[in-house]
Each structure stands twice: as structure tokens, then as C-alpha cells.
């Protein structure tokens with residue numbers, strides 16, 4: 001996953017940005033040792049205030065991850081690409097999603113409409129549990145090594 005800036009569309013490799021973050025924020029390395037088993041970390045306020053984010057090297061703007069944030073719209077071209085992929089596939093495997101958000105749920109609806117085989121692996125209930133024949137309630141990290 002690259003990081004992208006919306007204004008100038010420059011993209012950077014994720015690992016390149018990670019190195020930049022380390023270089024610009026050596027004081028944050030101590031935070032790595034404070035990560036709890038559940039992945040949470042309590043960061044002192046003075047450490048947060050001293051954080052320096054890298055800017056776009058092309059335009060100097062703010063970088064943001066190339067992901068869709070909750071409440072944002074999935075770009076039309078990406079929606080169409082997913083629709084085409086579903087139509088060209090014979091099955092759909094949903095991993096680690098509750099399918100609560102309609103943009104993901106509609107992928108399952110399309111696959112159902114096109115009579116694709118559908119399986120879901122998710123640790124909790126999903127919006128499509130009653131619509132599919134195969135639902136495995138488990139951690140993806142436990143299941144994937146067994147089927148790959």
C-alpha cells in the first residue's frame with residue numbers, strides 16, 4: 001500500500017514512508033516497546049506533540065494513506081473494477097469483515113445475484129451470514145494458513 005496525496009497524486013512506497021517516519025521521529029521508537037499484547041499503546045502527550053509527519057516531496061502537502069476512511073466514498077473507478085472482478089470470478093472469499101458498510105455488502109449481493117460461490121471468514125457475525133452457505137467464525141490468521 002502506498003501513501004498518496006490527493007492534491008498532486010504523488011505516491012510513495014509504504015516502507016519508504018516508514019523509514020522517513022523513523023528518521024524524523026527517533027523519540028517515537030521508545031513507543032514500540034510500550035505496545036500491549038492487544039496492540040494498543042498509551043503514548044505520553046509530549047511524545048505525541050513532538051511527532052513530525054513527512055510531507056509530500058513533490059508539493060509539500062500532507063500525505064494520507066491510500067485507503068477509504070469511514071464515511072468517505074469509494075472512487076467510482078475502483079467500484080467498477082471490483083464489479084468486473086466479481087463478474088469474472090467463480091467465487092468470492094470474504095476475510096475479516098462484518099460487511100456492515102454497504103460498499104462491501106454490495107459486493108456480496110452482486111456475487112449472490114451472479115450465482116457465485118461465497119464463503120466468509122470472520123470472527124463475529126456479518127451482515128451476510130444468512131445469505132451465504134459457508135460462514136466460518138474464526139480468526140483469519142488461524143484459518144488462512146490451513147487453506148493456502
Ligand SMILES: [Zn+2]
Nearest residue numbers: 005008056059
Ligand atoms: Zn504532493
